[in-house]
Amino acid sequence: MTYKKHYSVLNKEVVDILSENCEQLENINFADMTFGAGGHTFALATEVNKCRVYSVDQDPDALKNGLKNIEELNLKEYVFLNDMNFEEFPEFIKDKHPDLKFNGIIADLGVSSHHFDEGERGFSFRFDAPLDMRMDSxxxxVETAAYIINNYSKEDLENIFFRYGEEKFTHRIVKSILEKREIAPIETTKQLEQLIIDxxxxxxxxxxTNPATKCFQALRIKVNKELDVLERVIPGxxxxLDENGRLAIITFHSLEDRIVKNLFKDALQGDIPYELYNKKPIVPSHGELEENPRSRSAKLRVICKIKEKKSKNKYAQFSKIGENR
Ligand SMILES: C[S@@+](CC[C@H](N)C(=O)[O-])C[C@H]1O[C@@H](n2cnc3c(N)ncnc32)[C@H](O)[C@@H]1O
Known part of the structure; x- marks a missing residue:
């Protein structure tokens, strides 16, 4: 298996924002919740002098490729890659490094290009493959997409396609799934794609846009419980975060972005002082979009832990990095 090339979305912005307050610090600790091809991790590890990066991923291909690259780049002393779902990370740190606080944490949500471009993983209708879609393969x-398609009730399937895919033709599609699976299980990406097109x-x-796009996205979100784990992990x-520490989250659709926006807002209401780095999400520059059209739906939101609450002008730092696109 060769790990497929992945373009790191908003990489410069993430490194600049997470490292902005770190210049005077002796010990700098970052965490990367979504290692993938390691783009954000390696940029932090190489551009911020002597920082440590605690990274996680749940995908065996990303982990295998990542461990090899960490070795080859001679970064074993600085990058610590762990196999876990990021929802376990706060508990893991509490257990293993109870005093550790972070100057910056990045989560670049969703799947990587590897998932879409490695046909056999079953994420894409461009390749004929078993309907799998598990990141933690x-x-x-973890129930595969095929299990869900062939076993879930009419109501549950409708709920998945409506809620996670906002699919207009949900009723027809689910009716057809129920009829077809009575005859034989629906097992491959191409079978499901054709059923949806019809x-x-x-x-x-x-x-x-291929008519199957929304249902495939919905299934992937369901298989990997993407919204549930995101909702559970953000408060943790x-x-x-250490004082002046920043949590940066890149989302790729409105369901994720809404969760991040609301949970950041909740944190601002609590007793511990936080502020938003940016009122409006930061989006990729025109240059980035030209290089990587897949980043077109990316939105970056950042929350900062501060010393004390500011009564006014809580977006004081707004517009330094990533503005004026
Ligand atoms: C968009 S890619 C990250 C790409 C990475 N930032 C880079 O620059 O190469 C998302 C990665 O996060 C992983 N991932 C997504 N959700 C996860 C979760 N809940 N726990 C652990 N890893 C997750 C996926 O397996 C995938 O490798």
Missing amino acids: DNDE CYPKKLQFGK LINL
């Missing part, structure tokens, strides 16, 4: 306890009106079947990550 070694974990037999449920679309003829004139919408060959538009710019905010708690791990």
Whole structure:
């Protein structure tokens, strides 16, 4: 297996924002919740002098490739890569390094290009493969997309496609799934793609966007419980910030972005002082979009732990980095 190339979204902005307050510090600790191809981790580890980066991923391919690269880049003393779901990270730190606080934490959500471009993982309808879609592909306890399609009730399937995919033709698609699976299980990406296309009106079947896009996204979110783990982990990550520390989260669709926005807002209401780095999310520059069209839906939000609450002008630092796109 060769790990497929992944373009690190908003990489410069993330490094600049997380390292901005670190110049005078002796011990700098960062965490990367979504190691992937290691783009953010390696940029932090190489651009911020003598920092340590605690990184995690749940994908066996990302971990294998990452450990090899850490060795080759001679970063074993600075980058610590762990196999876990990021929702376990706050507890892991509490257990193993109870005094450790972070100057910066990054979470670059969702799947990596590897997932879409490595056909056999079953994330993409571009390749014919078993409908899998587990990021943690070694974990037999995680239900695959095929299991969900062939076993979930009508109501549960409708809920998944409506809620996570905002799919207009949900009723038709679910009806067709129920009919087809009575005859034989739906097991491959291409079978599901064709079933969905057939449920679309003829004139919408060959538009710019493949009709299966939304349902595939919805299934992936369900298989990996992406929104549930995000909702559970954010308060724990905010708690791990050192004074002046920053938590940066990159989202790729409105469901994720809403969770981040609301949980950051909740943190501002508590007793511990935090402020938002940016009122509006930072988005990729035109240059980045040209280089990597896949970043077009990315939004970066950042929350900062501060010394004391400022009564006014809580967006004081707004617009330093990543503005004026
Ligand atoms: C968008 S990619 C990150 C790319 C990375 N920032 C880079 O620059 O190469 C997301 C990565 O996070 C991992 N991931 C997503 N959700 C996770 C979770 N809940 N726990 C652990 N890893 C997760 C995926 O397996 C994938 O490798």
